[in-house]
Amino acid sequence: MRSYRFRKLEDRIMISLAYAALIIALIPLASILIETVGRGLSAMSFNLFFEEIPPLGQSGGGIGPAIQGTLIVVALASVMGIPIGVFSGIYLAESRQSRLASVARFLNDVLTNVPSIVLGIFGWALIVVAIGWSVIAGAIALAIMMIPIVTRTTEEAIKLVPSTIREAAIALGVPQWKTTLTVVLSSAKKGIATGILLAVARISGETAPLLLTILGSRFWFSGFAQPTAALPLAIFNFSQSPFRTVDLPRAWGASLILIFIVLAINIAVRYYTREKYG
Amino acid sequence: MTQHEKSQNFLSKIKTNHKKRFSGDSVFRTIILLIACNIFIILGLIIFKITQGAWLSIQTYGIKFLWGTTWQPFPPEPTAPPSFGALPLVWGTLTTSAIALLLGVPISLGIALALSEFTPKSFNYVISFFVELLAAIPSVIYGLWGIFILIPFLQNNVYPHLQATLGFLPFFQGTIRGSSVLTGGIVLAIMIIPTVSAISRDVFAAVPNSQREAIIALGATRWEKARIVMSYGRSGVIGAIMLGLGRAIGETMAITMVIGNSFNMFTSLFEPGSTLASIIANEFTEASSPPVYISALMEVGLILFALAIAVNASARLVIWRSMRKTKEAEML
Numbered sequence: 001m002r003s004y005r006f007r008k009l010e011d012r013i014m015i016s017l018a019y020a021a022l023i024i025a026l027i028p029l030a031s032i033l034i035e036t037v038g039r040g041l042s043a044m045s046f047n048l049f050f051e052e053i054p055p056l057g058q059s060g061g062g063i064g065p066a067i068q069g070t071l072i073v074v075a076l077a078s079v080m081g082i083p084i085g086v087f088s089g090i091y092l093a094e095s096r097q098s099r100l101a102s103v104a105r106f107l108n109d110v111l112t113n114v115p116s117i118v119l120g121i122f123g124w125a126l127i128v129v130a131i132g133w134s135v136i137a138g139a140i141a142l143a144i145m146m147i148p149i150v151t152r153t154t155e156e157a158i159k160l161v162p163s164t165i166r167e168a169a170i171a172l173g174v175p176q177w178k179t180t181l182t183v184v185l186s187s188a189k190k191g192i193a194t195g196i197l198l199a200v201a202r203i204s205g206e207t208a209p210l211l212l213t214i215l216g217s218r219f220w221f222s223g224f225a226q227p228t229a230a231l232p233l234a235i236f237n238f239s240q241s242p243f244r245t246v247d248l249p250r251a252w253g254a255s256l257i258l259i260f261i262v263l264a265i266n267i268a269v270r271y272y273t274r275e276k277y278g
Numbered sequence: 279m280t281q282h283e284k285s286q287n288f289l290s291k292i293k294t295n296h297k298k299r300f301s302g303d304s305v306f307r308t309i310i311l312l313i314a315c316n317i318f319i320i321l322g323l324i325i326f327k328i329t330q331g332a333w334l335s336i337q338t339y340g341i342k343f344l345w346g347t348t349w350q351p352f353p354p355e356p357t358a359p360p361s362f363g364a365l366p367l368v369w370g371t372l373t374t375s376a377i378a379l380l381l382g383v384p385i386s387l388g389i390a391l392a393l394s395e396f397t398p399k400s401f402n403y404v405i406s407f408f409v410e411l412l413a414a415i416p417s418v419i420y421g422l423w424g425i426f427i428l429i430p431f432l433q434n435n436v437y438p439h440l441q442a443t444l445g446f447l448p449f450f451q452g453t454i455r456g457s458s459v460l461t462g463g464i465v466l467a468i469m470i471i472p473t474v475s476a477i478s479r480d481v482f483a484a485v486p487n488s489q490r491e492a493i494i495a496l497g498a499t500r501w502e503k504a505r506i507v508m509s510y511g512r513s514g515v516i517g518a519i520m521l522g523l524g525r526a527i528g529e530t531m532a533i534t535m536v537i538g539n540s541f542n543m544f545t546s547l548f549e550p551g552s553t554l555a556s557i558i559a560n561e562f563t564e565a566s567s568p569p570v571y572i573s574a575l576m577e578v579g580l581i582l583f584a585l586a587i588a589v590n591a592s593a594r595l596v597i598w599r600s601m602r603k604t605k606e607a608e609m610l
Contacts, residue, residue: 007499007502008499010499010501011499011500011501011502014501014504015392015396015500015501017388018388018389018391018392018396018504019388019392019396020388021384021385021386021387021388021389021392022388022389022392022393022405024385025385025386025389025409025412025468025471025475026408026409028412028423028428028468029408029409029411029412029415031423031427032415032419032420032423035423035426035427036419036423083313084313084316087309087310087313087314088310088313088314088316088317090310091310091311091313091314092314094307094310100311101314104314104315104317104318106594107317107318107321108317109590109594110321110587110590110591111317111320111321113521113524113528113586113587113590114324114528114583114586114587115527115528115529115530115555115582115583115586116528116530117528117530117555117558117559117579117582118324118328118528118579118582118583118586119324120558120562121328121331121558121562121575121576121579122323122324122327122328124562125327125328125330125331125576126323126327144320144324147316147317147320148317151317175302175303176303176306177302177303177305177306177307178302180306181306201414202414204416205414205415205416205417205418205419206416206417207416207417207418207530207531208417208530208531208555208559211559211562211563212558212562212563215563232416232418232531235418235419235422236418236421236531236535239418239421239422239425239426239535248426251422252422255418255419255422258416258418258419259415259416259419262414262415262416263411263414263415266410266411266414270407270410
């Protein structure tokens with residue numbers, strides 16, 4: 001038997017190590033946020049938001065098309081991904097026992113974990129080969145990333161709806177499908193909205209699939225079958241530029257905008273769902 | 279109308295109503311069933327399309343693709359055929375992931391234990407929020423931060439000391455490069471911490487309190503209690519680690535930006551390298567000819583896909599089993 005003093009010392013040391021781990025993990029977060037905000041703010045200007053992207057190494061211009069491109073690709077992906085995700089989630093929640101549903105649930109988890117670059121290759125092979133670098137290809141790749149997240153959260157949200165609510169509606173003579181679409185969905189809407197927002201935040205920052213599908217561009221959006229710019233792609237391209245003095249501020253400016261969008265969504269979601277955790 | 283007719287009428291009304299209702303339900307069920315089947319179509323199409331694209335490379339290089347160590351889309355002698363092999367890429371992926379686990383897992387377990395066992399509840403909420411923000415930051419921003427903040431810091435303040443103390447080991451020899459396999463592993467470690475710590479925390483939180491009460495009643499210290507919690511949740515933690523591994527294997531942008539992108543069988547971690555994911559991000563858009571080049575890159579994608587799916591599926595299995603065990607214990 002080890003002595004009491006030894007055990008007490010060990011206890012102190014291990015607990016301090018656990019706290020140290022917490023602090024170590026927060027250092028990169030703090031550093032990323034501080035550097036992005038600091039360097040990004042000094043690159044902010046009116047033109048940054050509204051001008052076309054100049055060639056690497058040239059001063060002036062902005063990242064307007066990248067902001068526009070990100071909004072368009074994410075919106076298009078959401079239009080495709082959200083309905084499919086929500087209805088799949090309803091199916092999984094409504095037929096919990098069926099074998100098909102449990103297989104679909106497993107494959108849904110599998111799809112969540114497909115590396116994003118593989119989805120980029122898929123978008124390339126499916127669309128780019130046929131019609132060239134295009135917004136559509138990028139949106140499809142991102143929609144595929146979105147579907148499993150939305151499906152999962154919708155299922156979880158619907159499962160949390162008390163069965164008494166459902167039974168009450170059915171007892172009033174409302175058909176089951178109507179009960180699901182009105183009563184159940186509206187009681188689960190908060191959870192579903194959370195899942196959708198988190199999925200949007202997640203795909204807004206994705207770079208790898210876009211690299212192989214929408215390619216990037218310096219100009220404003222010119223059609224769904226054309227390449228376009230996007231914030232993450234612009235950050236990547238600027239970071240590879242040999243002309244650091246000109247292009248780096250732009251990279252940090254774009255990062256600040258992107259991080260602002262992504263973190264704002266995450267913080268809002270956290271704020272509105274805080275009762276669930278707190 | 280007689281009483282009997284009335285009741286017949288009423289019954290048939292109910293029946294038609296019921297029929298209508300039933301048909302509405304079955305239509306709805308069919309529709310959502312069809313939509314839910316998207317998952318089979320998507321996964322099937324992904325596998326089909328990527329295999330189809332990789333087919334030329336599979337036919338040309340066969341199984342040797344897996345242990346080939348050359349990557350020459352444009353060989354020095356113009357008459358020689360291009361040659362491709364993926365071993366250095368697999369090596370790069372495995373090494374960076376191993377570094378990520380080695381550095382990231384102890385930190386994640388520390389966080390999970392602190393959050394589930396040591397910190398007060400009110401503090402928990404804020405801290406887990408910050409740790410989850412770490413997961414929300416886009417990978418390309420990790421890359422940018424890696425290039426311009428982490429690399430200069432490591433190159434000036436950490437790597438020289440590391441080489442001075444551990445330089446006798448083969449992995450810490452040679453010229454120190456900032457864009458290197460070790461930096462890639464460190465960035466991955468930061469990126470897997472939120473995944474591993476969040477799941478481990480849930481696993482620890484699911485350990486029945488009777489376990490804690492029993493060991494505390496025996497006079498255990500807080501750390502001894504934490505050890506019991508860890509050993510009870512062991513299989514769940516293994517699952518969490520494997521999910522982290524899955525994330526590390528598939529991570530693309532951040533690692534492409536810091537690993538140096540050179541195709542070699544490195545021995546020193548200070549050398550630049552490539553991973554399965556990074557070579558695709560780096561070369562795919564420029565690989566227009568020869569056709570076998572793009573096909574080889576797609577085969578790399580196929581290997582990456584298979585590896586990620588295998589790791590993740592086994593992780594899910596392990597977690598699912600451990601959760602079931604915990605549930606059974608709660609019922610007793």
